[in-house]
Amino acid sequence: QYFQRQENGDVDELIARMRRQLPPARPMEIGITFHEALEAVEPGSTITSLHSGGFSFHFPEDAEASVSEIRELKLERLYHLPGGREATLVGKVDGLFGGHVIDHKFTLSGFDPERFMSTQQWRCYLDMFGGDVFTWQVYCAPRQEGGLTWKRDDFTIREVNPLTAYRYPGLHDDVVSALVRFSDFAERFLPE
Numbered sequence: 001q002y003f004q005r006q007e008n009g010d011v012d013e014l015i016a017r018m019r020r021q022l023p024p025a026r027p028m029e030i031g032i033t034f035h036e037a038l039e040a041v042e043p044g045s046t047i048t049s050l051h052s053g054g055f056s057f058h059f060p061e062d063a064e065a066s067v068s069e070i071r072e073l074k075l076e077r078l079y080h081l082p083g084g085r086e087a088t089l090v091g092k093v094d095g096l097f098g099g100h101v102i103d104h105k106f107t108l109s110g111f112d113p114e115r116f117m118s119t120q121q122w123r124c125y126l127d128m129f130g131g132d133v134f135t136w137q138v139y140c141a142p143r144q145e146g147g148l149t150w151k152r153d154d155f156t157i158r159e160v161n162p163l164t165a166y167r168y169p170g171l172h173d174d175v176v177s178a179l180v181r182f183s184d185f186a187e188r189f190l191p192e
Helices: 011-018 026-039 113-117 121-129 171-189
Strands: 049-052 055-058 073-080 086-093 095-097 100-107 133-140 154-156 159-166
Touching: 026 049, 026 055, 026 100, 073 121, 073 171, 086 100, 086 121, 086 171, 100 121, 113 159, 121 133, 121 171
Parallel strands: 055 154, 100 133
Antiparallel strands: 049 055, 073 086, 095 100, 133 159
16 A cells, blocks of 8 residues: 555565665654553653663653553454465554544654554454554654754653544454455565
8 A cells, every 4th residue: 555655655664674685764763662652651640751772762741651450462364365375464553442543643743634544554453353443652852953853862742642443334354455465465566
């Protein structure tokens, strides 16, 4: 889906990324480190700053980093696709509360709801985990005056934006359709 949205996408670069032959981009590295720092937070605790992997993340007084009791829960689900093909989706939710899936995202840009809503991740997670509600907690540390935030190792969370999506009729069929498209791509470009 990401590749299909790129007008001048480089299929070789995409394949190398999917094979994990390229290091993560700097913003991705920062986001992964932020996520690892959040994993260590105790539910119900107040956070003023987090430190991990050489990075520091600071929260304003009115920002909340809400973490759930059940988190980092991994699930694998086998999907039977048309034509006798099979695909196994693997997912790990950041938080789970009944049928409510929670996902933490860190961004170095402003809050862009469409960017999140257009992804397959939330649909796949709701389908895999049998959930009805998916909420992103989007931690925004936008560019600072005088330079780009990601050239430093110290970030200030300017805002935390919740964004919620809901299960809808046909969600499972949409997940299967996306898996078919990806399976077609993988059979062509990732035969291993």
